[in-house]
């Protein structure tokens with residue numbers, strides 16, 4: 001187990017917003033992540049809510065703009081915000097914003113040049129949870145997961161693949177089917193190769209079609225989101241959930257776009273959704 005370097009810790013709403021880094025065995029890079037721990041009595045362990053971010057993001061976007069701390073503090077939720085990919089010199093990248101650094105898509109890549117470092121699935125599912133359990137007052141029996149856009153895709157697919165671990169799943173403007181959008185085709189084609197059967201583990205709708213189940217799902221989606229029609233396609237998730245009898249609450253939010261202005265507006269609803277289930 002790697003040790004933790006503290007980059008910063010600031011008191012906020014009676015808790016501590018921290019930023020930490022560690023040497024990841026999965027990505028073979030240093031990885032940075034943010035953790036908010038609400039104020040609590042000594043010895044008390046709190047439920048953990050994972051927030052996965054979207055394309056171009058680091059741990060910092062939601063920490064700076066997500067406005068989660070006041071209510072997370074009130075509800076007693078630890079919020080963990082990982083980075084979206086390995087980074088740094090020697091880590092492969094792509095000139096475009098939707099592949100490579102900042103665009104890990106929460107997969108374990110099998111193709112070159114990505115396979116050595118781009119192991120975000122194992123990083124989020126195994127390595128970072130073990131570190132969080134060891135280093136923070138986290139009750140790992142009570143975990144939920146949510147995220148935005150590519151991170152919404154991460155939250156849905158990781159939640160669907162691990163229903164015993166994540167008791168609650170929600171998303172803001174998620175990519176719901178990587179098999180059915182240009183972002184997905186580019187990223188999964190690059191990371192996993194052209195055999196699309198290997199993509200199904202990384203497609204929320206395909207996972208549901210193949211039998212994955214969660215108790216219920218909450219999605220908030222802005223109607224003025226510039227990626228709605230071409231990339232996000234929430235109707236595909238509606239259809240998949242209907243066929244599988246998974247209760248889906250899809251809130252179409254009139255006039256809201258893809259930005260953190262939208263996420264921060266509906267953050268409280270999501271925190272409450274998770275707190276009720278954890």
Ligand SMILES: N[C@@H](CCC(=O)N[C@@H](CS)C(=O)NCC(=O)O)C(=O)O
Pocket residue numbers: 053054055056057061097148149150258259260
């Ligand atoms: N850079 C891209 C957009 C990327 C984008 O919208 N990223 C979203 C996630 S998919 C985000 O959260 N960006 C960072 C931010 O708003 O702080 C573009 O110009 O089209």
